[in-house]
Amino acid sequence: MKNSTLKYGTYSFILKALTILAVITLISHVFGAYLDIINIGLIHIIPVVVVAIHGNMKATIFITLLSVVFFNFLYIPPLYSFNVHDELYLWSFGIFAAVGWIVTVQAKNLMKQTKQNELRESLLHIISHDLRTPLSTIHGTINLILSNSDMEKNSIKNLLEDINYASLRMKRLIANLLDSTRLSSGDINLKLEWCDFEDIVGVALEEFSQIQKDELLEIKIDEMGLFWGDNTLLTQLIINLFDNAFKYSKENTKIKLLIIHDKTFVKIKIFNKSDYINKVKLKNIFDKFYRFEDTNDISGSGIGLAICKSIVTLHGGTIKALSEDEGMLIEVRLPILKKAKLL
Amino acid sequence: MNNYLIQIVEDDPSVKKLLEITFKEYQFKSVSCESKKSAFGMFLGHNPDLLIVDLGLPDGDGKEFIKQIREISKLPIIVLSARHDEREIVAALDAGADDYITKPFSVNELLARIRANLRRKINEENISDTITCGALEMNIASRDIFFKKEPLKLTPIEYELLKYFILNTNKTLTHKQILKEVWGVGYQNEMQYLRTYVNALRKKIEQNSTRPTYIKTESGIGYRFNCNNE
Numbered sequence: 122m123k124n125s126t127l128k129y130g131t132y133s134f135i136l137k138a139l140t141i142l143a144v145i146t147l148i149s150h151v152f153g154a155y156l157d158i159i160n161i162g163l164i165h166i167i168p169v170v171v172v173a174i175h176g177n178m179k180a181t182i183f184i185t186l187l188s189v190v191f192f193n194f195l196y197i198p199p200l201y202s203f204n205v206h207d208e209l210y211l212w213s214f215g216i217f218a219a220v221g222w223i224v225t226v227q228a229k230n231l232m233k234q235t236k237q238n239e240l241r242e243s244l245l246h247i248i249s250h251d252l253r254t255p256l257s258t259i260h261g262t263i264n265l266i267l268s269n270s271d272m273e274k275n276s277i278k279n280l281l282e283d284i285n286y287a288s289l290r291m292k293r294l295i296a297n298l299l300d301s302t303r304l305s306s307g308d309i310n311l312k313l314e315w316c317d318f319e320d321i322v323g324v325a326l327e328e329f330s331q332i333q334k335d336e337l338l339e340i341k342i343d344e345m346g347l348f349w350g351d352n353t354l355l356t357q358l359i360i361n362l363f364d365n366a367f368k369y370s371k372e373n374t375k376i377k378l379l380i381i382h383d384k385t386f387v388k389i390k391i392f393n394k395s396d397y398i399n400k401v402k403l404k405n406i407f408d409k410f411y412r413f414e415d416t417n418d419i420s421g422s423g424i425g426l427a428i429c430k431s432i433v434t435l436h437g438g439t440i441k442a443l444s445e446d447e448g449m450l451i452e453v454r455l456p457i458l459k460k461a462k463l464l
Numbered sequence: 465m466n467n468y469l470i471q472i473v474e475d476d477p478s479v480k481k482l483l484e485i486t487f488k489e490y491q492f493k494s495v496s497c498e499s500k501k502s503a504f505g506m507f508l509g510h511n512p513d514l515l516i517v518d519l520g521l522p523d524g525d526g527k528e529f530i531k532q533i534r535e536i537s538k539l540p541i542i543v544l545s546a547r548h549d550e551r552e553i554v555a556a557l558d559a560g561a562d563d564y565i566t567k568p569f570s571v572n573e574l575l576a577r578i579r580a581n582l583r584r585k586i587n588e589e590n591i592s593d594t595i596t597c598g599a600l601e602m603n604i605a606s607r608d609i610f611f612k613k614e615p616l617k618l619t620p621i622e623y624e625l626l627k628y629f630i631l632n633t634n635k636t637l638t639h640k641q642i643l644k645e646v647w648g649v650g651y652q653n654e655m656q657y658l659r660t661y662v663n664a665l666r667k668k669i670e671q672n673s674t675r676p677t678y679i680k681t682e683s684g685i686g687y688r689f690n691c692n693n694e
Contacts, residue, residue, distance in 0.1 A: 288568070292568065314655050315655050315656035315659050316659070317659045317660075317662070317663050319663060319666070319673050319674050320659065320662070320663065320681050322674045323673070323674045323675060323676055323681060324681050324683045326674065326675060340674055342674065346660075347656050347659055347660060352683070352684065353550075353683065353684055356683055461656045461660070
C-alpha cells in the first residue's frame, strides 16, 4: 500500500508536466497567430522547468525532448515535419536543454540540503532525549543524597552506583555522536591496521560496569590471526553491539558473543534473550534513528546500530538481525582482505 | 600520611578544584597553576614529586613544557587530556610523559595512577634483586622470569617484550616506543608483530585474555603493564 502511493507520489510530477505540455499545445494552437513563434517557444520551457525542480535528471531529459519535438513539429516551418532549416532553432533547442539541466542540478542540491537538515533535526531530538535520560538520573539521585543527611552508607553506595552507570551511558552516547558525524560526513578514510579481536573485545568491555561484565556475558573467540581493519571503528562496533544487547536483553539472562574465524571471513554473532520482536522491525533496526516503538522507556537510540552498519559497510561486510530462540541475534560478516605475514 | 607534593598545571577551574579537594582528602600536598608560563617557575621553586599537566593550556602546548621538564628531571608526569585525542596523547607520551588520563576521569582511577607512578619512582631509587608483580617475578641479575614460582617458558621475543613491560611497570608505553625498544629501530610501524606477541604473552600469563589484568590495552595509543602490589 504504502509503496504504491509512494511510487505514484514520486512520479506524479511527470504527469503534471505532460498535462501542462498538452495545455500549452492547445493554447499555442488557438492563439498561435497572436503569440508569435518566439513566445510559443518560451512557453514551451514551462514544462521543462516544472519537471526540473523535482531534481530527476532522467525525467528532465525526457520532458525536454518531448517539448522540443512538439515545438519543432508543430510550430517551426516547415510545419508538421522534423526538418530544421534555420540553425537558430538548433540554438533554441540547446537553450531548452541548458535550462533543464541548470534547474535540475540546483534542485538536487536543495533536496540534499533539506534531507541533511531533517537528519540534523532528528539527531538533535535524539540527543536531547537520550542525554536527558541519564542526566535526570544523575541530577535526581544527587539531589536525593544531598537532601538526606542521615542516609545509610549502603543505600548511598547503591545510589552512587546508579549515577556511575548513567554517566557511563552518557559517555558512550557522546562517543557515538562524534562517530556518527564523522561517519555520515561521507569522506571518511579507514585507518587500516592489524587488529586482534581478543584485544578489541577486551577494550570494549572496559566501557561497561563490573556487574555487566562478570555475570551477564559469555564470550567465545576463535583462535585466529590478525584482522586487517580499522581498530578504533571495530572497537566501537563491538561496544555498540554489547550496548544494544544489554539494552534489549531480558533481565537476568546471559548475552552471548561469538567470534568465528573462517577462511575468507570473520563472523561476529551476538545474541540476547528478548521479548518477541517482529520481523519487519528487525529489517529497519539498522536505519538511522530507528527504535522499537514499544520500548520507549529504554534509554538510548537507534544511532548505535546505524553506526554499526556504517562501520561494517566500510569494511565491505554485511550485518543482519534475526529473531531466534526467543531472542535477537545480530550477525556481522567481515571479509578477510589480507593475511598477516609474521617474521 | 605521606609527604608527596603534586604540582597541578590545569586552567579549568572546576577540574583544578576537584583535583585539589581530592588530593587534600587523600593526604597529598599540592600546588597548582593555570598556565605553562608560571608552571616552570613553580616547578623549580617547589620541586614536586609528581606533575599533572593538562594538554590544552591557554598559553601553549603542554608537550613543550614536558620536554622542558624532561631535560632536567625524571619525575613522574601524568597528562590530562580533554578529548580522547589519540595523536595528542601519543605525542605527549613520546615527549616524555609517563601516563595519561582522559576527562571525564574517575578520581579512583587518577589516584591509582598517581600511586602507581610514585611507586615506580621509589622502585627505581631502591634497586632490589627481584621485581614482583602479582604472580610474576623477575630476577634482575639473572633476568629469569617466574610465573607462580615456576620458570615461564617464553620465546626470545616474548621474553624481551615481557622484560620491557616489567621494567616499565605502570607506565603507558606507545606502540612506537615498544617496537623500537624490543624489535629495534626501523620496526616502529610493524604493528602486526606487537599485536601478535601481546596476544601470545597474554595467553601465557593472563587468566582470561579478553579481560587482561597485567597487559592492558590503551586503545589507539599503546599498552600499559599493570602492577598493583598493595
